[in-house]
Amino acid sequence: MRVRRLLGAACAFAGVLPFAAAAQDIKVGFPMILSGPGALSGEPALRGAEMLVEEVNAAGGVLNGRKLRLIARDTKGAADEAVRVAREMILKDEVNFLVGTFTSAEGPAVSPIAKENQIVFIAPVTKTDQLTAPDKLHPYVFRTASTTTIEGRSAAELAAKLPNVKRVATMTQDYAYGQDTAKAFLDHLKKLRPDIEVVDQQWPKLGEADYTPFINAQMAKKPDAVFSSLWGGHFVTFAKQAKPLGYFDAIKNNFIGAGEAGAIETAKAMGSDYPAGIWANSYDISNWESGPQSHKDYIARLRKFTKDENPSSWPITGYVAMQALVAGIKKANSIDSDKVAKALLDITFDAPTGQITLRGKDHNANRGQFWGLMVMDPKYPFAVMAEANYLEPTKFMD
Amino acid sequence: MTHRIPWILIVFLAALCVPWLGSRFYTFLATDIAILALFAMSLNLLLGYTGLVSFGHAAYFGIGAYTCAILMQTAGVPFVFSFAAAGLVAGFFALVFGVFCVRLTKIYFAMLTLAFAQITWAICFKWNDVTGGEQGFSGVPLPDLSLMAAIPGLGGFRPPERFYFVVLALVALSFVVLRRIVESPFGRMLTVIRENPERAEFIGLHVRRYELAAFVLAGLFAGLAGALFGIFNRGVFPDLLYWTKSAEVLIMTLLGGMGSFWGPAVGALVLTLLNQQITAYTQYWPLVLGSVLIVLLFVFPGGIVGALSAAARRLRRA
Structure with a gap:
């Protein structure tokens, strides 16, 4: 030895x-x-x-x-x-x-x-x-x-501005990341729009293969908008099952996908199956037309x-x-x-x-993400973020 | 034992020298190996001695790790008591799960151990308030070893090295106890059960009860190893209970050789070093590690120790 x-x-x-x-x-x-x-x-x-x-x-x-x-x-x-x-x-x-x-x-x-x-x-x-x-x-x-706080609150800022939304639901995984983002989202939303009602919260487990029961249960509650933090391949699985059930149509595409549901990898993986019309976020996009020159150069x-x-x-x-x-x-x-x-x-x-x-008080950066409407653009074989908006989080960080 | 060489003492003394080699990295590697060696040895009580294949041994490792970490960090209990509690709690859970597992045999037994381990993992993964959920527990404190400063020659060492000495002493002590167990009449009965459970039943052994006892002991020592690992790792995570961890310890045991007392420890040593070396050079480590394991398992069906002792026998005869 x-x-x-x-x-x-x-x-x-x-x-x-x-x-x-x-x-x-x-x-x-x-x-x-x-x-x-x-x-x-x-x-x-x-x-x-x-x-x-x-x-x-x-x-x-x-x-x-x-x-x-x-x-x-x-x-x-x-x-x-x-x-x-x-x-x-x-x-x-x-x-x-x-x-x-x-x-x-x-x-x-x-x-x-x-x-x-x-x-x-x-x-x-x-x-x-x-x-x-x-x-x-x-x-x-x-x-x-x-951070989960920034992400949830950014989504809440977005949700608060959606027209005709009174009944909100969440679709987040039952572990720390899903719980934390859902909480940050709902707490901030209640502050922005006290008139909004939370009608349903679904907690599929991490790695769930069959989302159908969660989708059906949520549709039965008739929400006007849904917040989700299903990420990566989990979002792909979920969306592929939700689309044929008419889930996105039922909520009039008022779906806010955190967890980088708008990432190019996800869009590429889904191709034309991507539920175009939903709102989603991403760390980066390559078509930020209104962005600064530094980003275009990058x-x-x-x-x-x-x-x-x-x-x-x-x-x-x-x-x-x-x-x-x-x-x-x-x-x-x-x-x-x-x-x-x-x-x-x-x-x-x-x-x-x-x-x-990098803030001195908590060592966190005011790092926002891109949020925008996902659309099918004839220039690309997959969904892209239209009118992407880089949400600067400083104003709603603690 | 044909020749009475006090191997435990020799290995212990050799391992004691590691901090004097000069690099903190070797001490860190040696701590890792010593803990995993104990973990693999505890599994071998089931695998090699009783002939029970457990696919869920990481559960007890993880339970021990969580128990010790929670007691030390949340409740501020001193290390000595937390360490003992880790073994007892892991042993208790092994008893509860074992009662069901030993009712089954062979692959059914293996599947049930796996099922219990996955249940335990799911609980640790979800129970945010107690286990910290997916993120686990980080920042588990090192035990207070300021007493060691009084021991001549050890005063100059930093806390991680002092902890290494503690780990080494506890692991060596566990080895002595394990050796005692397998050489006792009780241990011999386990071997009888491994060789021929029907016959053991006929000569009046209560096979299930013996298997349960082995299961509990294996769980207890895995819990002790887990307690040390949680402190060494400065944190405990649900990963420690996941089935991949159970597979890892199974590979260690098979690689080193389940037919000999030292086999699992050698397996832990080799697998840890292989993992460390290969992942340092390539991110395609699963390919390299897999190939090495296939070759080793085919060339040395009795594990590394099995092959070595066969070679030694042949040399002696020649």
């Missing part, structure tokens, strides 16, 4: 050697889902981070020519594996910073590891409010992702970098998180995590979608 351990140690040591040679590089550990179904989102998020690293390095790096180097590791979508690779990157690869994690279990799991190793950790995707809840917050954790660069004419909506998550880190390093003029952590408080930087600020 001892011999084997020594062998393992020798292997591990051999793995460290090449890194030691390039001590000048600033190493950023990037734990991310890179295998299994989650890789569909995790992989592009990593591509976004890679693109930023390439851009920064091409422009001469940071701190007088120090290059950034990304060390990506697969978390397998499991919190304990995320903890394992995060520690390994800190202890073995000696990364200077951590940017990454995906699910709402991974982010809060890695946060204490960053705290005890005193390393800045920026979460690009994790939305759960738990990550930066007052009892969990520490100087080294930051988030450039949206999309152009992303098209080139990914060699994809209709690039994924996820790269922006990794890109913006890395932007925040670079801004922090530049402001601190150091790669010392304590200094960078201080510099990141209330820092403002130019993201492709406009200025983003």
